Amino acid sequence: MIYLDNAATTKPDAECLKKAKKYLYEDFYNPSSVYKEGYDLKLDLLSAKEEILSHIANPRDFDLIVTSCGTEADNHALFCGAKRGNVVTTMGEHSAVYNAAKELSQRGTDVRYAKLKEDGSVNGDDLLSLVDEKTSFVSCIHVNNETGAISDVNALASAVKKKAPGALFHSDGVQAFGKLPFKIGKDVDMYSVSAHKIGGMKGCGALFLRKKISIKPYIYGGGQEGGMRSGTENVFGIKMFEFAAAKRFSKLEENYERAAHMRDCLLKSLDDELFKVISSDKASPYIVCVSVLGVRGETIVHEAGDRGLLIGSGSACSSNEKKRYSRVILACGVPEADADGILRISFSPETTEDETIECARILNETVKSRKEIMG
Amino acid sequence: MTTVIIIRYSEIYLKGKNRGFFERLLEENISKALKGIKCERVKQSGRYLLEGYDEGDVDEILFRLGRVFGIHDLSVAEKVPSDMDEILRASLYVCEEKGSFKVLCQRADKSFPLNSMEICAEIGGKILEARPDLSVDIHQPDFYVSIDVRENGTSLVFKDRVKGPGGMPVGTAGKGLLLLSGGIDSPVAGHMIAKRGMKVDGIHFHSYPYTNLQAKEKVITLAKKLSPYTSGMTLYIVRVTKIQEEIHKKCNADFMVALLRRFMVRIAEIVSQKDGAQCIITGESLGQVASQTIEGMTSTGLVTSLPILRPLVGFDKEEIIERAKAIDTFSTSIEPFEDCCTVFLPRHPVIHPKISDIEREEGKLDVDSLVREAVSDIEILRL
Numbered sequence: 223m224i225y226l227d228n229a230a231t232t233k234p235d236a237e238c239l240k241k242a243k244k245y246l247y248e249d250f251y252n253p254s255s256v257y258k259e260g261y262d263l264k265l266d267l268l269s270a271k272e273e274i275l276s277h278i279a280n281p282r283d284f285d286l287i288v289t290s291c292g293t294e295a296d297n298h299a300l301f302c303g304a305k306r307g308n309v310v311t312t313m314g315e316h317s318a319v320y321n322a323a324k325e326l327s328q329r330g331t332d333v334r335y336a337k338l339k340e341d342g343s344v345n346g347d348d349l350l351s352l353v354d355e356k357t358s359f360v361s362c363i364h365v366n367n368e369t370g371a372i373s374d375v376n377a378l379a380s381a382v383k384k385k386a387p388g389a390l391f392h393s394d395g396v397q398a399f400g401k402l403p404f405k406i407g408k409d410v411d412m413y414s415v416s417a418h419k420i421g422g423m424k425g426c427g428a429l430f431l432r433k434k435i436s437i438k439p440y441i442y443g444g445g446q447e448g449g450m451r452s453g454t455e456n457v458f459g460i461k462m463f464e465f466a467a468a469k470r471f472s473k474l475e476e477n478y479e480r481a482a483h484m485r486d487c488l489l490k491s492l493d494d495e496l497f498k499v500i501s502s503d504k505a506s507p508y509i510v511c512v513s514v515l516g517v518r519g520e521t522i523v524h525e526a527g528d529r530g531l532l533i534g535s536g537s538a539c540s541s542n543e544k545k546r547y548s549r550v551i552l553a554c555g556v557p558e559a560d561a562d563g564i565l566r567i568s569f570s571p572e573t574t575e576d577e578t579i580e581c582a583r584i585l586n587e588t589v590k591s592r593k594e595i596m597g
Numbered sequence: 598m599t600t601v602i603i604i605r606y607s608e609i610y611l612k613g614k615n616r617g618f619f620e621r622l623l624e625e626n627i628s629k630a631l632k633g634i635k636c637e638r639v640k641q642s643g644r645y646l647l648e649g650y651d652e653g654d655v656d657e658i659l660f661r662l663g664r665v666f667g668i669h670d671l672s673v674a675e676k677v678p679s680d681m682d683e684i685l686r687a688s689l690y691v692c693e694e695k696g697s698f699k700v701l702c703q704r705a706d707k708s709f710p711l712n713s714m715e716i717c718a719e720i721g722g723k724i725l726e727a728r729p730d731l732s733v734d735i736h737q738p739d740f741y742v743s744i745d746v747r748e749n750g751t752s753l754v755f756k757d758r759v760k761g762p763g764g765m766p767v768g769t770a771g772k773g774l775l776l777l778s779g780g781i782d783s784p785v786a787g788h789m790i791a792k793r794g795m796k797v798d799g800i801h802f803h804s805y806p807y808t809n810l811q812a813k814e815k816v817i818t819l820a821k822k823l824s825p826y827t828s829g830m831t832l833y834i835v836r837v838t839k840i841q842e843e844i845h846k847k848c849n850a851d852f853m854v855a856l857l858r859r860f861m862v863r864i865a866e867i868v869s870q871k872d873g874a875q876c877i878i879t880g881e882s883l884g885q886v887a888s889q890t891i892e893g894m895t896s897t898g899l900v901t902s903l904p905i906l907r908p909l910v911g912f913d914k915e916e917i918i919e920r921a922k923a924i925d926t927f928s929t930s931i932e933p934f935e936d937c938c939t940v941f942l943p944r945h946p947v948i949h950p951k952i953s954d955i956e957r958e959e960g961k962l963d964v965d966s967l968v969r970e971a972v973s974d975i976e977i978l979r980l
Binding site for chain 2: 520528596
């Protein structure tokens with residue numbers, strides 16, 4: 223089975239699992255316990271969090287709030303970061319931000335959505351035109367999870383702060399962390415990440431929060447995470463996150479080049495009469511979005527699965543028009559006919575060239591035979 | 598004083614020599630419905646008593662019995678020795694805190710010293726003495742106190758009668774195969790036919806990879822929701838992708854649904870023979886969509902010798918939705934997954950197909966081998 227849906231989740235890293243195993247079987251204690259075994263774990267977690275932070279931010283400037291997933295980190299940022307005035311986000315957000323923003327709007331907040339460029343990155347001019355002195359919160363996705371388009375969130379944050387110095391700037395970095403060379407800039411206040419997209423476990427994410435920013439907790443209880451996120455710590459998940467992040471960042475450039483090679487290899491091998499490439503060449507090389515003309519994406523995903531290839535799709539076999547097409551893909555200005563055939567192929571550092579070429583072969587064959595049948 | 602549940606069934610259908618047959622099936626269906634709950638069932642004339650269950654299971658028992666056809670109504674009752682003091686104690690126990698009441702009495706034990714009128718008067722009077730907040734209203738009481746003096750020296754005292762699902766015990770009226778699409782109508786059709794005592798199994802057609810796994814899962818959920826009413830259900834899942842592709846390739850696109858439905862009925866007939874079903878049941882309602890016209894129904898009826906039951910034929914959509922909500926299938930049915938009928942959907946389906954045109958289009962296909970291929974790979978689920 224060839225797995226090229228790594229933007230959905232990655233296989234937990236075997237080396238890291240081996241190292242983290244002792245946190246399941248030996249060091250299983252509650253880090254809030256007062257005996258030595260528990261307290262040692264607490265110290266261990268503190269250093270793990272600092273380690274995760276240090277890859278893209280200075281631990282002197284940022285706190286790391288461990289959450290149960292990227293979605294929780296996004297929700298924490300929006301629901302606790304957005305104050306009075308208005309909120310500005312984009313039409314290209316992951317549902318974790320987009321639907322939370324919709325809920326804010328239901329509760330009476332003025333929420334504004336910036337347009338996207340054709341490649342799926344945010345249209346900075348449009349975003350800035352929506353920001354005014356009353357803007358309290360801005361959220362902009364770093365790497366678009368459907369097209370891979372990269373938005374320069376550091377530059378956007380600085381531009382936003384010039385217009386609205388009091389606004390908080392948040393970015394969903396779930397598809398960027400551990401994949402792109404990046405350091406959090408001076409005007410970004412919050413940044414969401416997730417462990418299972420880089421070889422860690424599902425059930426563990428984090429919100430990077432600038433120290434001078436004061437927001438309220440999203441989940442209350444026993445006061446873990448400095449009171450910002452209560453609930454017994456997911457020790458194994460956090461240690462896996464630490465190990466996986468360390469591994470990814472130690473070979474960040476090498477992995478990036480490798481992913482870019484896989485992308486080029488895939489695009490070269492796909493029959494350009496059957497596929498239209500949606501992702502731009504400036505996008506994250508880890509995500510390649512293509513459209514099959516005339517066949518629904520999900521149909522191809524099913525059939526490719528039967529032939530041993532697992533990939534993602536951007537359209538569903540839904541009888542509900544609104545749910546059939548990807549909101550993000552339509553916001554990129556892709557016509558409905560193309561939006562119906564969206565496929566997402568996403569790599570990990572483990573992806574091999576053979577797998578990539580075989581992926582293209584299966585897709586070419588599947589689409590060709592399906593088109594013959596469908597006339 | 599012990600709590601029991603009285604299960605009453607409509608005796609109207611249970612006359613004559615068939616009585617034993619009806620009762621046996623009803624008992625079987627009740628046992629099946631209560632599987633996993635500890636209780637004993639005692640037969641009395643025209644009713645069953647459930648005893649020996651945990652108090653905490655009462656709601657679950659009532660919920661499950663509410664899905665067993667043939668049950669007319671149910672009561673949670675106090676069982677006491679037939680003694681006026683004990684009957685009074687139970688009566689006070691079942692009474693509401695306030696409001697007006699009326700005492701009703703049935704006396705099967707004719708040796709009991711008081712007749713039913715006298716029992717009502719005496720118990721009613723004593724309730725009033727003990728509970729000054731209550732009053733008697735024999736015309737429009739807020740609640741009833743019902744007393745049933747049985748032959749075996751015990752009496753049952755209860756307040757409410759919970760309406761049962763009615764109908765006939767499932768299994769008393771043969772077996773049918775329901776075409777279950779995933780839409781709103783077919784589960785309702787299956788429910789209606791099961792209510793008349795027919796055992797109902799289901800058949801679902803899908804066109805993977807054009808339809809997704811959630812669409813299939815949705816139909817399995819619907820079948821699971823129906824199965825308490827049908828006393829279990831076997832679901833046959835058949836892939837018709839190849840048939841649709843062949844129609845798409847070789848025939849006039851406008852005939853897709855008309856031709857596909859004839860294939861479905863042919864396949865359903867073959868499955869019925871294996872399943873022991875004596876008829877095909879569909880959720881068709883006249884004029885609802887393009888294929889549900891009299892011409893469409895005639896055309897599908899021609900390819901099978903089995904009768905096709907269409908209990909919803911004269912129903913409006915709103916009436917069907919109301920019933921779907923009542924049997925809790927509506928929320929599942931409206932999940933937006935495509936079923937096979939919407940794949941390759943023509944822009945202008947034929948509404949009044951002529952048999953000669955359909956047969957001409959069908960002539961372009963190898964019908965027998967397509968049907969054979971479809972039935973050779975059926976997934977069977979027992980729910």
